[in-house]
Amino acid sequence: MLLFGLLGFSAGLPFYMFSTVLALRLQAHGVALAIIGFFAWVQLLPTLKFLWAPLLDRFDVPGFGRFWGKRPGWIMLAQLGIFTAMVAMAFTASDASLAVTALFAVLLAFWTTTLEVAADAWRIELAPTAEQQGPVAAATLWGYRTAMVAAGSGALVIADMPAWGWTGAYLAIAIAAFLPFPILAAMRPGEGAGGGRAVALATGLAATLAILLAVLAATAALGWALLALASGVGLDGSANVTPYVLAVAMLPFVAMAAALPRIRRARADNPLRTSTAIGPYVDFFWRYGYAAITVMAFVAIYRMGDVLALYLSKPMIKGLGYSLTDIGIADSYVALIASMVGVGIGGWMAARWPRGRTLLIGALAAALGNFAFVWLAHQPVGTLPLFVATAADQFGNGLAGAVFVVYLSLLVNPRFAGAQYAFLSGWAFLLPRLLAGAGGQVVERIGWDAFFLASGVVSLAAILFLPAIVRAWPREDDR
Template identity: 75%
Template sequence: MTDAGVAAPPAVRPGLGRQALYLLLGFSAGLPFYMFSTILSLRLQAHGVGLVVIGFFAWVQLLPTFKFLWAPLLDRYDVPGFSRFWGKRRGWIMLSQLGIFASMATMGLTASDDSLPITALFAVLLAFWTTTLEVAADAWRIELAPNAEEQGPIAAANLWGYRTAMVAAGSGALLIADQPGWGWTAAYLGIAAAAFAAFPLLVALPREPGRDGRRSIALVAGLVVSLIILLAAVAVTAAIGWLLLGAASGLGIGAKSNVTPYVLAACMLPFLIMAAALPKIRTLPPTSRARRSAAIGPYVDFFWRYGTMALALLAFVSIYRMGDVLALNLSKPMIKQLGYSLTEIGRADSYVALIASIAGVGLGGWMAARWPQARALPIGAAFAALGNFGFVWLAHQPVSEGLLYVATAADQFGNGMAGTVFVVYLSLLVNPRYPGAQYAFLSGFAFLLPRLLSGAGGSIVERFDQAGYRGFDIFFLLSGVLSLAALLFLPVIARARPRPSDEAAP
């Protein structure tokens, strides 16, 4: 009930209302992403940080891969204060937006990179809060649109917002940073302010049906609780980082280390663990503690439903987005090395990337809604691979801003198309009883292998360079070929069908 005693209006109107909401949420999540990935790589390069260390910073992007560790908390618990009026999903989104603003602003105030551990700390926090926003938004999206016909338009709107924001952040940050007297501090503070613009819009939305709090009281209480949570997150992240750095030092891993063998071993470990656990999981009764657990039950449920086919599904999703993830961290340093200025890169990442991305996302959303997945998935993978091959082509051309536009457009169009098809595919794999946790697990695992390899990308390029080859050429050729390798799994995963439910409790 509202304060006037009448029924509360729905928080989100069907149709265009939902699409507008997810355009906004995609924009909120997309703005910070480039700031702890591509833009951070260029910033570190400008401050003389070596390519291998820049590659290590790509492991900040691994954090979204492990979002399954805290995703069940978002399904189970409310954010005190905010959720009293705005509901569980919006409460987590609002907390995440505050975390994004605080982390990015601090990165701006420490933009000299005099202390790389401080840079890493707040890059990790920015990645954490960005990921938390995505987990809450994805869970809400799956609840609002449980079938492919409804998912296609909402997923497209979400990715339109996301990629528009990535373009705005990427081009805007570079154009600001390249202005005399402004630099990286102004770039990060400017994007932080833009990312926060969605917060008051969410505050203004109607009360969540079934909630009985007052807007003003919920807002004040939520802000106080959020401050406590944000400070605790800084302390915990700093402690974990200190332990990890100590462990790496103890293993002798440093800026000159060849980390590729460690990375490949880490990539194999999750598959080995899951393969060993599958026979036991398949025999678990509905009353078993593992299936009823709030912490691991959603993930056990996925393997219980799909059995050995779960391994093929996870292998497929691990490879499908390989090309664009590997390109993300090193494409801009490579382009800068070719002789392009930050302003030229920023212009390419503005209207050229935006138009190409919108076209790719739109076509991908249409394909996902109208075509069988077995047809849409391979087309998306092929166009994504072409984007990687475009960087190799660019490296062998004379420096020309027009040619940079061509390579950028090919990359953004292919990634937009593949990304939209992929989001819908993952959404249809989840059990609607565990939308947040299972989508977090699948989308996180999908990027585990690519992001692990991306962190070793600088080392791989340098090794090829030392062997007398063009390291960037080999790197981008391999990443494109790996994306196409996902097509080999299509005949297998096309037969994937979930096991009928036995009514196990959530």
């Protein structure tokens, strides 16, 4: 429980720094709301983690993996990646070049996601049943949300201090994010570990430097190509990107429907199922068959309201007249207590109640959190309304998040724990984060009230899937 609380804390600290805090930082520098919305697409990295998750299942990090084990080795590499990316964001905090800001935000999101993939795989391997997953998932989310609150509130309060500003805020969170690394380095070696700790650490650090530089170069090259492509087709802050986003979001559903007949007929020795790259994902569709489409649709919209509210709620609150310090205080103990209560209740329900009932309550709680922002927008600026809206939002997010993590974990085949959980948890946020990128333009057209009302209604729409979801069971593995 303590271990996974620590791992949750490690993953939660950077998240606000490339999402909500970054949105407020861009707003402070006069960046247009539509462009701020585009930066929400940095959060697509966690949804695409299935692209590199199989590498974490198959390969070890040199030095780290040999001595501490596969999962801890990847976690240590990711921690170093998080630290260096956040330091880079600190020293480019003027946002003089939005392309450079985007580069380091993407790197921070990539390494944060890599840490989550390794930690999730480890959690599923060590706690494969619902009774075990409930408490461990709750511990992970407690750590994760505690860190998010610490990063969000702490960074905003520091950023509001003239002597520190945004550079000081990012440096402070970078140092805090690095603290778990020495704790992991002091852990006892994994089974079959050879060589000494110092040699393993030195080898791991050398390998990490090479990997970090390679990922930086690849990200910069890909980013340059994507920006050139967007410019070439006329996509900028004035273009209506919503139709493009919806079209892209529909493609995976079309591809799944087309591939399912062939996947269902595939035998155990079929290359589709034995492939290292796609085998873990084909296995999910083979086991669930056509019910997989319903499951994936449910997974895609269950957390949509949370995601849409997360990225744009803080700019809305700032626009109402609250200071960064006001927002930071509300995001400290108020958000922490409400979130931990929600996570605790959600984990308890997921371990003891039928999954349909827990998912229903989670959807209701998440929707109420979104509706709270509509209520806040019509209240006089004051401490109490801000605290009430923040508490409602964080309680709903915590409860829905806990029951959802357990649900996703139980969908996974333990033989492909890392890859399949990365795929499902990434898919859960693909459509919401695609739409969040167009959120700034949507708000400019329909206003804040309609935006948060619509996002809450989407959370409630997940309830319509529950009768089919509770009857979706996998067939037995034939291997």
